[in-house]
Amino acid sequence: MNLFYCFLGVLIGTLVGVLPGLGPVAAMSLLLPATFHTSPVASIIMLSGIYYGAMYGGSTTSILVNIPGEAASVMTCLDGYQMARQGRAGPALGISAFGSFFAGTIGIVGMLLISIPLVNFALRFGPPEYFSLMVLGLMVLTFLTSASMLRALMMAAFGLIVGTIGLDNISGLARFTFNIPELLDGVGLVPVVMGLFGISEVMLNIEMKIRREVFTTEVKGLLPTLADWAKSVGPLLRGAVIGFFLGILPGGGAVIASFVSYAIEKRVSKHPEEFGKGAIEGVAAPEAANNSAAQGAFIPLLTLGIPSNVVMAMLLGALIIHGVTPGPLLLSQHPDLFWGVVASMYVGNIMLLVLNLPLIGMWVQLLRVPYSILFPLIILFCLIGAYSINNSSTDVLIMLVFGVIGYLMKKLSLEAAPMVLAFVLGPMMETALRQSLIKSRGSFSIFFTRPISAACLMLAIALMILPLLPWLRRPGAALDHKDAA
């Protein structure tokens, strides 16, 4: 049965990755209510399958249409689409599928090697360490994923506020509930995520009326030549290793991994001028990186109980709904879940290889479905998904409200990822903060006298100061650290 859920997950994930406008986060939140009737293991296997399936599927649209199915495939567009224009769509799709499989395998081996030592280390963690690590995770995310750190921090603060809605879990006081009984339990993760990522995207597309041109040349010869393999081995290995470690990093993830690995490949290449003009290395490296990062991101969630990105936050929500608390004790208390997920990743990677190569023609046909037919279906998926969690139209209203908020955020270049991660981590951070303060009888020094906690906070402070340095040196220089890069 778990194999079936794994297959369903990777199939839906590939579909979601292929279709622009519905990312893995929205798809996972859509299908979360459907997993309530299954076991926690089956549920997590399916949701994980959606995640790495979307990583695979996203490459197809990048190569054939020059539109990334999801953010982690942006770098694949640069050389993948150029290869397609030169009549080499087949090898581009082939190296992307084989590379993803290879990197996924490296990611799983790395996960097996690192998880157990990390669990033993995490057993030393108390509330102050957890609090500081979560602060560091938020800071890394705001530092890496946004053009403007100031705005990303604003979004993180907004997420923390939204996370405080509902009953205070220590004093029992109702906060920001406005006498609405449904809000006593807090705002649900699924309506928030669906609104921010699903509804807002549809709203933007209605306004812009997107037009897609599918590459019409027949896709043939999916197997890369020996020369292609020779060029790709190095980038695949480097991409897989870089992606894996960036995936583990709190706040890191597949998007950053693909950007970094592409930049490194271009730097180490003997022919950097070929990048952007159809170099197969420019497809192999980011594809390997985003897939191994997808595997690596599971490590902090399953060993520490801390999600490193929004997708992992969704999985954390799913685990909690199923009554499983991820953390260092997960491996001993729910070994079936831990090893089930690890095994399913490998099986899922094989399924993806089988799905991606022979079915590319079908995915291309799907790309030809006009958006005017697709968007009512996406809206209906979101409406049903939000309603069926609690049988409550309040959740649907919350989703629509966050849809409008998400639309405005996109218009004003405010990123949703720091907000969602802060929203998920907020209640955990608050509990850890208050437990620490109870332990230290109200003294904040507890966060600086314990070495692990102090190190995490120092790193977080350093990350906050780093973008200010050019500004301090030259007043008026951009705070937007990425603009300068």
Place this chain on the structure above:
Amino acid sequence: MPFLSGLTLGLLALADLIYGMANRWKHEKADREIWPSIHRGKLFFTLVLLFFYTLLFNRLGFIISTIPLLFFLFRLMEPRPWWAALIASVLTTGLFYLGFKVGLDSQLPPGPFGF
């Protein structure tokens, strides 16, 4: 925690405002670029439709309320004959009902007629 988060958000927003005003000349992105006038009416119509749908679908039931919603949405971006949109709406609603209610046992509002 809510107070501290609110205070942080307020201070950061103030900093962004000051920073934005100080660098206004640098950002050439005009308002019309952020708020294009094309299809604004369609966007507003979709939102109103969805809010009314949310208010009504608990009372009318999933099938009765979803068919008209989809009918309008299918005709929103491209002009389609009304009968084609109606057939598509009925079929889609039926398929979603079968998939979610019957297949996945999801909860959908029953309405006065039980569907």
